[in-house]
């Protein structure tokens with residue numbers, strides 16, 4: 001499973017990129033607003049730090065403007081993936097950008113029917129939002145299972161399932177069991193994946209016992 005980091009915070013991206021765990025970055029208008037940065041500048045900076053796909057979302061909602069914005073965003077760097085919402089104009093923009101060989105991440109997906117449309121539009125990634133479905137008492141992981149099952153019926157579908165709106169480590173491991181290609185993780189969640197109390201306890205015991213040997217390797 002590939003891990004993308006879901007943030008536009010440069011310091012966080014720099015720190016986590018050194019872990020070797022980061023395969024890409026996703027942003028959206030909310031994360032850009034949170035960063036307080038100019039989108040063109042911060043996306044360029046992120047693309048310098050991370051070689052993998054960096055998602056930058058078009059804020060427009062009409063096809064003509066989304067296409068112009070998407071082309072401008074894609075011109076920032078070769079690893080930009082233009083993010084478009086799952087709307088008729090968004091998917092029309094996806095088709096046009098894919099014809100230019102530009103990566104497209106179709107976002108705000110909440111149903112398998114929508115995911116089918118995104119695959120037909122040739123999306124590079126589909127972003128189903130697990131946490132926001134959980135928020136309204138619908139099991140978001142069921143959608144991931146549905147999409148992975150449907151996509152696996154057709155060899156020609158190359159759209160990668162990019163699990164978004166991840167709120168807890170279980171979202172990651174459950175989606176991995178279902179065969180999702182990517183999970184985009186808030187920095188906090190990626191850090192939580194490392195943690196287990198028995199690892200901590202076991203390491204403490206190893207270090208104490210090693211100390212008692214009085215040995216050193218270096």
Ligand code: G3P
Pocket residue numbers: 006026027028129131132164165166184
């Ligand atoms: O990439 C989509 C993600 O940022 C949305 O997460 O927690 O706002 O639903 P959330």
